[in-house]
Structure formats: C-alpha cells, structure tokens
Amino acid sequence: xxxxxxxxxxxxxxxxxxxxxxxxxxxxxxxxxxxxxxxxxxxxxxxxxxxxxxxxxxxxxxxxxxxxxxxxxxxxxxxxxxxxxxxxxxxxxxxxxxxxxxxxxxxxxxxxxxxxxxxxxxxxxxxxxxxxxxxxxxxxxxxxxxxxxxxxxxxxxxxxxxxxxxxxxxxxxxxxxxxxxxxxxxxxxxxxxxxxxxxxxxxxxx
Amino acid sequence: xxxxxxxxxxxxxxxxxxxxxxxxxxxxxxxxxxxxxxxxxxxxxxxxxxxxxxxxxxxxxxxxxxxxxxxxxxxxxxxxxxxxxxxxxxxxxxxxxxxxxxxxxxxxxxxxxxxxxxxxxxxxxxxxxxxxxxxxxxxxxxxxxxxxxxxxxxxxxxxxxxxxxxxxxxxxxxxxxxxxxxxxxxxxxxxxxxxxxxxxxxxxxx
DNA sequence: CTTGCACTTGACCGATTAGTCAACTACTAT
DNA sequence: ATAGTAGTTGACTAATCGGTCAAGTGCAAG
Numbered sequence: 001x002x003x004x005x006x007x008x009x010x011x012x013x014x015x016x017x018x019x020x021x022x023x024x025x026x027x028x029x030x031x032x033x034x035x036x037x038x039x040x041x042x043x044x045x046x047x048x049x050x051x052x053x054x055x056x057x058x059x060x061x062x063x064x065x066x067x068x069x070x071x072x073x074x075x076x077x078x079x080x081x082x083x084x085x086x087x088x089x090x091x092x093x094x095x096x097x098x099x100x101x102x103x104x105x106x107x108x109x110x111x112x113x114x115x116x117x118x119x120x121x122x123x124x125x126x127x128x129x130x131x132x133x134x135x136x137x138x139x140x141x142x143x144x145x146x147x148x149x150x151x152x153x154x155x156x157x158x159x160x161x162x163x164x165x166x167x168x169x170x171x172x173x174x175x176x177x178x179x180x181x182x183x184x185x186x187x188x189x190x191x192x193x194x195x196x197x198x199x200x201x202x203x204x205x206x
Numbered sequence: 207x208x209x210x211x212x213x214x215x216x217x218x219x220x221x222x223x224x225x226x227x228x229x230x231x232x233x234x235x236x237x238x239x240x241x242x243x244x245x246x247x248x249x250x251x252x253x254x255x256x257x258x259x260x261x262x263x264x265x266x267x268x269x270x271x272x273x274x275x276x277x278x279x280x281x282x283x284x285x286x287x288x289x290x291x292x293x294x295x296x297x298x299x300x301x302x303x304x305x306x307x308x309x310x311x312x313x314x315x316x317x318x319x320x321x322x323x324x325x326x327x328x329x330x331x332x333x334x335x336x337x338x339x340x341x342x343x344x345x346x347x348x349x350x351x352x353x354x355x356x357x358x359x360x361x362x363x364x365x366x367x368x369x370x371x372x373x374x375x376x377x378x379x380x381x382x383x384x385x386x387x388x389x390x391x392x393x394x395x396x397x398x399x400x401x402x403x404x405x406x407x408x409x410x411x412x
Numbered sequence: 413c414t415t416g417c418a419c420t421t422g423a424c425c426g427a428t429t430a431g432t433c434a435a436c437t438a439c440t441a442t
Numbered sequence: 443a444t445a446g447t448a449g450t451t452g453a454c455t456a457a458t459c460g461g462t463c464a465a466g467t468g469c470a471a472g
Contacts, residue, residue: 005418005419007419007420021324022324022325023231023320023321023322023324023325024231024321025229025230025231025232025321026231026325028458028459028460029459029460029461030458030459030460038420039420039421039422040421040422040460040461040462041419041420041421041422041423041462041463042419042420042421043461044460044461044462045418045419045420046419048461049460049461050460050461103324105324106320110320110378111320111321113378113381113382114229114312114316114317114320114321114378114381114382115229115230115231115317115320115321116229117381117382117384118227118228118229118309118311118381119228119229119232124382124384127382128382128383131379131382131383158391161379161388161391162372162391162395162398164375164379165372165375165376165378165379165388165395166368166371166372166375166395166399167375168374168375168378168379169370169371169372169373169374169375169376169378170371170375172316172319172320172371172374172375172378173337173367173370173371173374175319175320175323175324176319176320176323176330176333176334176337177334177337178323178330182367182371185364185367185368189368189371189372189399192368192398192399192401193372193395193398193399195398197401211448211449213449213450234428234429234430235429235430235431236428236429236430244450245450245451245452246430246431246432246451246452247432247433247449247450247451247452247453248449248450248451249431250430250431250432251448251449251450252449254431255430255431256430256431
C-alpha cells in the first residue's frame with residue numbers, strides 16, 4: 001500500500017469528482033465504490049470513515065491544484081500578470097468542467113467545506129488550510145509587485161484575503177447561476193482590489 | 207391555513223435555523239419536527255417534500271432580510287454611506303449568530319444553495335433570485351451615487367455583481383475560519399471595487 | 413512448501429431516512 | 443344539530459445509510 005495503491009487512488013479521485021458534481025451528503029459510500037468499481041470492504045480497509053476519505057481526497061486534489069497555481073504564479077512572469085494568468089486558468093477550468101459534466105460546479109472545497117464545517121472539525125481545518133494556501137500565492141505576488149515598484153506599500157496579507165474572498169464569491173456565483181461567465185470580469189475586479197486600474201495593468205503586459 | 211398558520215410558520219423558521227447551523231443533508235425532517243414540536247404528519251400536510259419546505263423557508267427568510275436591507279439602503283442616507291451601513295449590519299448579524307449558537311454560520315443561502323444547486327433546480331433558482339435581489343440593492347445605490355456625482359459613470363450592474371461576489375466570499379471565509387472578524391474590512395474592500403478610496407468615503411460621512 | 417502480509421470480497425447489521433396513511437379533533441357555517 | 447373543513451396524530455413502510463466482519467486471494471520472502 002505504501003507507494004501508490006491504485007485502488008486507494010481511484011477512491012480518492014472518484015470521491016472528489018462526485019462531491020464536486022453533487023455534494024457530500026448526497027454522495028454515498030456506495031456511490032463512490034460503484035463508480036470506482038471497488039467493493040465496500042476495500043473502502044474501509046483504506047479509510048476509517050467517509051469523513052477521513054474526504055480529507056484525504058482534498059489533500060490529494062490540492063497537490064494538483066498547486067501544480068497549476070505554480071504555473072500561473074511562476075516568477076518567470078511579472079507579478080501582476082500572474083493574476084491575469086490565474087483568472088484565465090480559473091475560467092478555463094470551470095468552462096471545461098461544465099463541458100464534461102453538463103453543469104457549472106464551482107469549487108468543491110467551498111461547497112463541501114460550507115456543508116460540513118460546523119459539524120466536522122477535520123474538514124473545516126483542511127479547507128481552512130487550503131484557503132490559506134491560495135492567499136499565500138496572492139500575497140507573495142503582491143509583495144513582489146511592491147518590490148518592483150508596481151504597487152505602493154500596503155497590507156498585502158489583507159488584500160490577498162480580499163482577493164481570495166472575491167474569487168470564492170465568483171465561484172459561488174458560477175455554481176448558483178450555473179454559468180462560468182460569472183468569471184468574466186475576475187481579472188478586472190482583482191485589480192480594483194489591488195488598487196490599480198485595468199488600463200495600467202494592460203500597459204504593464206506589453 | 208390561509209393567513210398565518212402557526213405550525214407552518216414554526217416549521218419554516220425552525221428549518222432555516224437548523225440548516226443555517228448545520229446543512230441540508232444533515233438536518234432530517236425528524237430533526238425539524240422535533241425542534242418545532244410538530245408531528246411529521248403535519249409537516250407533510252403543509253409541504254409536499256423537504257425540498258419544497260426549504261424553498262418556502264428561504265422565501266420567508268428573504269422577506270425579513272429585505273426589511274433589514276431596506277433600512278441599510280434607505281434613501282434617507284447618502285448612497286455610498288449605505289454600503290457602510292450594510293457592512294456594519296452584516297458584521298453584527300454574524301457576530302450575534304456566533305454568540306447564540308457558538309459557531310460562525312455564514313449565509314444559509316450560500317451553503318445550502320451550493321449543496322443542492324446541481325441536484326435541485328427549484329432551490330437553485332430560488333437562491334439565484336435572492337442573489338439577484340442583493341445585486342439590485344447594490345446597483346441602485348451605485349446609480350444614485352453616479353447621479354449625485356459621487357462616482358463616475360460606469361457599468362454599475364457589473365460592479366454590483368462584483369460586490370455581491372466579494373460579500374459572499376467574505377461570508378464563506380467567516381464560516382470556514384469560524385470567525386466573524388473575516389468581515390472586518392468589508393467596507394474598505396467594497397469601496398475599492400467601486401473605485402474610490404476609503405478616506406474619500408469617510409469624508410463623505412462627515 | 414509455507415508462512416505472513418497486503419489487499420479483496422460480499423454478506424451482513426442496526427440505525428436512520430423521506431415520505432404515507434387512515435383515523436382523529438376542533439372549529440365554523442348552515 | 444350537523445356537515446364540512448382545516449389541521450393533527452402516531453404508527454407504518456421501503457429504501458438507504460455508514461460501517462463491520464470473517465473468509466478469502468495472490469504474492470513475496472524464508
């Protein structure tokens with residue numbers, strides 16, 4: 001089981017997929033097992049509970065998200081341009097998901113996190129740490145932007161949290177309106193929170 | 207049953223309370239009935255299903271929220287000051303809820319809406335219409351601010367949607383971080399989205 | 413060959429779920 | 443008085459839930 005057990009991995013990715021498209025409560029352990037073509041006994045061999053499986057699934061998925069974020073926020077791009085790349089990647093991932101599953105699904109961390117946070121402290125903490133992870137990407141780009149004289153000094157941790165909130169809210173809208181176009185002005189709104197206008201940022205790109 | 211049946215009303219308020227504190231999936235019809243001191247037969251006399259009860263509960267609660275929003279966004283206050291009042295009311299309601307129930311609960315429309323939107327079209331549409339309701343308050347304040355020369359002309363519907371996203375994201379943070387202090391800089395961030403700095407808005411207050 | 417370990421299997425459990433129903437009560441209009 | 447209506451009740455169901463378990467399989471090391 002140590003390195004990469006296929007069954008375990010399949011359960012992890014299947015669970016995340018189903019909970020992303022539906023919810024924690026409406027996805028049963030039987031559903032996950034059926035879709036993963038794994039028997040229930042194996043499920044409980046690898047995970048002590050549905051809640052633990054969910055935490056592990058979030059952890060694994062977050063690693064993949066990090067790989068994407070590392071690209072968008074790569075130091076090879078100018079700091080402010082990184083937000084543009086992030087906004088674009090966000091829009092693309094939501095559009096792609098709607099294409100494959102027929103519905104706009106938003107963000108599983110948010111949906112499942114909100115669903116369980118008052119009842120399951122493990123999941124609440126896992127989602128909290130993921131949110132902090134996003135903020136770290138934002139904040140370091142802002143710090144670097146300041147260092148390069150692109151933005152004035154300020155409380156960048158605070159701005160990062162505001163950007164995180166904005167992005168999460170846009171993902172909420174995406175799912176509720178069932179339309180990825182809710183993300184159309186993500187970039188512009190982020191730059192307003194940062195305190196620069198879009199024209200200025202476009203100039204910085206060229 | 208016509209005017210105001212007490213049992214029906216009790217069911218509505220109890221359901222919203224429980225789903226706000228927990229979730230749709232983890233609150234059973236039995237839970238609602240027990241807390242409301244109503245027998246299950248009566249529940250299904252008034253509502254054909256748990257889903258219908260939830261839609262009705264949202265509708266009733268939204269009326270009460272509207273009354274609060276009417277105060278904050280009353281024309282008797284300068285247009286931009288209305289956002290400050292809104293931010294304050296938001297912080298107060300979250301703090302009060304955490305005081306009474308022990309946990310930060312965020313917004314039930316968001317939590318339950320995300321939980322069910324891909325599976326229950328009635329609930330998705332109800333939550334969508336509530337979100338549009340919020341945006342209408344924001345947009346009309348922005349239009350009036352423009353009319354009074356406080357902000358330059360622009361696409362205020364778009365800005366209103368961004369404000370809505372920001373506020374929802376902050377409410378997500380409130381629940382996930384289990385801390386109403388996530389709302390501390392709501393006002394400031396809203397004004398950044400509008401495109402004015404806080405000092406200017408404070409000047410407008412005095 | 414054999415022991416042991418990692419993993420798999422399917423039958424099983426008690427609890428809980430949303431929803432049903434026929435019988436009942438209490439009030440109101442005629 | 444009586445008939446009808448609005449609301450109430452608790453026992454009931456069939457399905458599903460998360461979780462358990464003893465008995466297996468297949469493989470690798472000694």
